[in-house]
Amino acid sequence: MSTEVLMPALSPTMTEGKLAKWLKKVGDSVKSGDVLAEIETDKATMEVEAVDEGELLKILVPEGTDNVAVNAPIAVLGTRGESVAASPAPKGEAKAEPKAAPEPKAAPKSGSKPAPAPSADKDWGPTSEITVREALRDAMAAEMRRDGDVFLMGEEVAQYQGAYKISQGLLDEFGEKRVIDTPITEHGFTGMAVGAAMSGLKPIVEFMTFNFAMQAIDQIINSAAKTLYMSGGQMGCPIVFRGPNGAAARVAAQHSQCYASWYAHCPGLKVVAPYSAADAKGLLRAAIRDPNPVIFLENEILYGHKFEVPTDDDFILPIGQAKIERAGEDVTIIAFSLMVDVALKAAELLDQQGISAEVINLRTIRPLDIETIVASVKKTSRVVSVEEGWPFAGIGAEIAMQITEHAFDWLDAPPTRVSGLDVPMPYAANLEKLALPQPNWVVDAVKKLF
Amino acid sequence: MAARQARSTTSAKANPVARMRPGKSAPAIDRDELLAAYSKMLLIRRFEEKAGQLYGMGLVGGFCHLYIGQEAVVTGMQLALEPGDQVITSYRDHGHMIACDMDPKGVMAELTGRSGGYSHGKGGSMHMFSKEKGFYGGHGIVGAQVSLGTGLAFANHYRGNDRVCLTYFGEGASSQGQVFESFNLAALMKLPVIFIIENNRYGMGTNIERASASHDLSQNGAPWHIPGMQVDGMDVLAVKQAGEQAVAHCRAGKGPFLLEMKTYRYRGHSMSDPAKYRTREEVQKMRTEHDCIDLARKELEALGMTEEALKRIDDDIKKRIQDAADFAQASPEPDEAELWTDILVEA
Numbered sequence: 005m006s007t008e009v010l011m012p013a014l015s016p017t018m019t020e021g022k023l024a025k026w027l028k029k030v031g032d033s034v035k036s037g038d039v040l041a042e043i044e045t046d047k048a049t050m051e052v053e054a055v056d057e058g059e060l061l062k063i064l065v066p067e068g069t070d071n072v073a074v075n076a077p078i079a080v081l082g083t084r085g086e087s088v089a090a091s092p093a094p095k096g097e098a099k100a101e102p103k104a105a106p107e108p109k110a111a112p113k114s115g116s117k118p119a120p121a122p123s124a125d126k127d128w129g130p131t132s133e134i135t136v137r138e139a140l141r142d143a144m145a146a147e148m149r150r151d152g153d154v155f156l157m158g159e160e161v162a163q164y165q166g167a168y169k170i171s172q173g174l175l176d177e178f179g180e181k182r183v184i185d186t187p188i189t190e191h192g193f194t195g196m197a198v199g200a201a202m203s204g205l206k207p208i209v210e211f212m213t214f215n216f217a218m219q220a221i222d223q224i225i226n227s228a229a230k231t232l233y234m235s236g237g238q239m240g241c242p243i244v245f246r247g248p249n250g251a252a253a254r255v256a257a258q259h260s261q262c263y264a265s266w267y268a269h270c271p272g273l274k275v276v277a278p279y280s281a282a283d284a285k286g287l288l289r290a291a292i293r294d295p296n297p298v299i300f301l302e303n304e305i306l307y308g309h310k311f312e313v314p315t316d317d318d319f320i321l322p323i324g325q326a327k328i329e330r331a332g333e334d335v336t337i338i339a340f341s342l343m344v345d346v347a348l349k350a351a352e353l354l355d356q357q358g359i360s361a362e363v364i365n366l367r368t369i370r371p372l373d374i375e376t377i378v379a380s381v382k383k384t385s386r387v388v389s390v391e392e393g394w395p396f397a398g399i400g401a402e403i404a405m406q407i408t409e410h411a412f413d414w415l416d417a418p419p420t421r422v423s424g425l426d427v428p429m430p431y432a433a434n435l436e437k438l439a440l441p442q443p444n445w446v447v448d449a450v451k452k453l454f
Numbered sequence: 455m456a457a458r459q460a461r462s463t464t465s466a467k468a469n470p471v472a473r474m475r476p477g478k479s480a481p482a483i484d485r486d487e488l489l490a491a492y493s494k495m496l497l498i499r500r501f502e503e504k505a506g507q508l509y510g511m512g513l514v515g516g517f518c519h520l521y522i523g524q525e526a527v528v529t530g531m532q533l534a535l536e537p538g539d540q541v542i543t544s545y546r547d548h549g550h551m552i553a554c555d556m557d558p559k560g561v562m563a564e565l566t567g568r569s570g571g572y573s574h575g576k577g578g579s580m581h582m583f584s585k586e587k588g589f590y591g592g593h594g595i596v597g598a599q600v601s602l603g604t605g606l607a608f609a610n611h612y613r614g615n616d617r618v619c620l621t622y623f624g625e626g627a628s629s630q631g632q633v634f635e636s637f638n639l640a641a642l643m644k645l646p647v648i649f650i651i652e653n654n655r656y657g658m659g660t661n662i663e664r665a666s667a668s669h670d671l672s673q674n675g676a677p678w679h680i681p682g683m684q685v686d687g688m689d690v691l692a693v694k695q696a697g698e699q700a701v702a703h704c705r706a707g708k709g710p711f712l713l714e715m716k717t718y719r720y721r722g723h724s725m726s727d728p729a730k731y732r733t734r735e736e737v738q739k740m741r742t743e744h745d746c747i748d749l750a751r752k753e754l755e756a757l758g759m760t761e762e763a764l765k766r767i768d769d770d771i772k773k774r775i776q777d778a779a780d781f782a783q784a785s786p787e788p789d790e791a792e793l794w795t796d797i798l799v800e801a
Contacts, residue, residue: 012510017517050726233796271797
């Protein structure tokens with residue numbers, strides 16, 4: 005039986021090439037792997053190797069021919085003595101044209117849907133006052149007691165009790181098997197944790213700060229976030245990456261950066277940013293139980309702040325639901341993490357000036373609770389977002405766009421944002437203060453909307 | 455049965471700390487085992503030839519990195535494994551999947567981007583997985599799988615089982631920072647991971663001498679006291695013998711092991727590789743003098759296998775591969791709804 009040798013595509017973009025030279029002639033016997041011919045494309049000269057065995061019965065395209073289309077028959081291989089006429093007629097273009105990506109017909113099945121129960125509104129009963137630091141520790145301890153597959157790893161999390169003392173006491177309770185000090189090798193230990201998660205364990209990776217996670221961001225995005233999709237749903241990655249994010253105080257440019265918009269950009273990740281101790285405890289428990297990779301952005305300045313937290317052992321909050329921290333009528337202020345504090349202070353100042361502000365604590369950046377935002381904007385018709393990060397392509401930009409898409413007709417003024425200045429963080433105390441959003445910035449932004 | 459010499463090779467430079475030598479007593483050749491290895495290597499080669507052919511027809515898209523020439527490495531290592539052990543590698547991964555007994559139909563259909571592929575057409579050549587067969591990918595970023603494989607070994611250690619993880623990477627990846635980070639972590643925690651450097655001499659178009667100041671890669675783990683061994687990666691039984699030694703070391707809880715497989719890829723780095731960094735004579739010499747399949751075939755003939763019996767095997771494999779190619783073209787493209795699935799696990 006004879007077979008046609010087709011002009012091969014040698015790159016994803018090649019459509020035609022020059023048949024530069026035949027290295028076998030009619031009558032030659034050909035083994036799999038033999039070089040039959042040389043082809044020139046716009047990029048390079050390459051060799052065409054035989055796949056099948058046989059005798060070269062006929063050359064259909066002489067050497068020196070330009071613009072030979074990919075998949076055009078260039079020769080016929082067969083067994084000795086076989087008639088060339090018996091070869092099948094040349095086929096037309098067999099190349100499968102890639103289809104254009106279809107328009108999404110409906111809302112994405114995943115990625116923007118808030119998690120189901122537990123409800124954010126549930127009354128959890130009695131509370132006690134604890135710090136954000138204690139809340140985070142309690143959340144990890146509770147989940148580690150509940151599930152033997154949960155473990156904590158990171159720099160100084162065990163014997164040192166945490167660089168910011170978040171893991172205080174965990175080594176004593178859970179031992180060195182489950183509370184693991186790592187060397188200072190973010191790239192390597194993050195990849196190791198992601199690998200462990202792919203096998204079904206549930207690691208909590210503490211970054212001493214998220215600034216250092218940039219060394220590991222390839223593993224977070226390319227391995228943790230994308231593998232479920234690339235594996236057709238076979239291989240998930242139940243993992244939490246947590247640590248302080250954003251500016252602390254006087255630590256300058258390399259240690260003062262908000263990563264909310266970096267991670268929120270990526271499908272396959274959830275991004276959580278708690279403000280209060282209750283947020284921290286309830287959301288970290290939810291993050292640890294979540295079967296997906298969760299980026300959990302804490303704030304160093306908030307670690308020592310105290311808040312009322314439900315004492316119920318089962319207390320947990322849903323990922324994907326924002327919280328109205330303060331109800332108001334005239335303007336909606338949307339913030340997350342430490343900027344909720346700035347927004348609440350601004351709301352106080354505005355109240356003194358007769359403007360009633362509603363403050364939304366996002367709690368989760370991705371999936372964004374656009375329903376709560378839109379409901380509030382429909383009530384107030386004015387909106388200001390507040391974030392510590394840079395303005396360009398920031399969370400404020402996304403919020404403004406989504407409001408424009410979902411609630412444009414309810415707006416009485418353009419959506420506005422307050423953000424950190426578009427500069428690397430300076431060290432000097434006065435300059436640093438000038439670079440970060442202050443309550444009066446928010447007040448000024450609100451007043452421009454009236 | 456015939457006696458054989460110990461086949462793993464070691465380099466001349468001694469490192470008293472970490473160098474391992476292959477066992478002195480050479481095992482007898484088990485004909486059935488060699489036959490199984492021969493069949494597996496041939497299956498991989500025919501699969502790859504067909505994949506290259508389908509690529510040439512425009513039926514396989516994107517990047518396609520063929521494993522032709524290196525078949526003895528995965529085949530030999532797989533002979534040293536037990537069910538429940540894990541395998542992870544880079545993007546030159548088709549051979550590893552077939553070695554893990556994944557179905558050539560599902561692998562080929564993934565190459566053509568069809569719903570019958572292992573990732574339903576959403577991963578492609580570089581991104582396929584089968585938890586069932588212990589194959590954890592198929593990873594497209596050079597070196598990333600080394601940390602991930604260390605993590606799979608960490609999970610074995612955490613669970614207290616005696617499973618081992620084979621973590622493959624090329625000599626090109628061997629200079630990556632996270633590879634050395636992984637060596638340190640694995641040695642520090644005594645993780646059951648076998649680091650396998652498939653040294654095919656060319657990282658894309660850059661030969662190893664131009665890319666690494668370390669010229670005995672088996673000793674790259676020496677600072678962390680990771681025992682290392684150079685192996686003739688064109689000899690499937692030498693690979694198996696070295697693999698058994700490494701596996702025994704890991705199962706005994708002694709921590710990681712490093713194997714440098716001296717091997718060679720006959721094809722380009724990917725399909726669009728003009729291969730101007732080496733001569734045709736060099737490739738031809740490897741093919742004619744050191745081919746792993748030819749070597750196994752000659753040994754089988756010496757053990758009394760008839761040409762007809764070998765021909766039957768060849769024909770069976772050709773048919774299996776043709777079936778895979780037919781399946782890969784007949785399988786429908788993924789449903790458009792697949793675009794939005796598997797982004798997140800629904801909680």
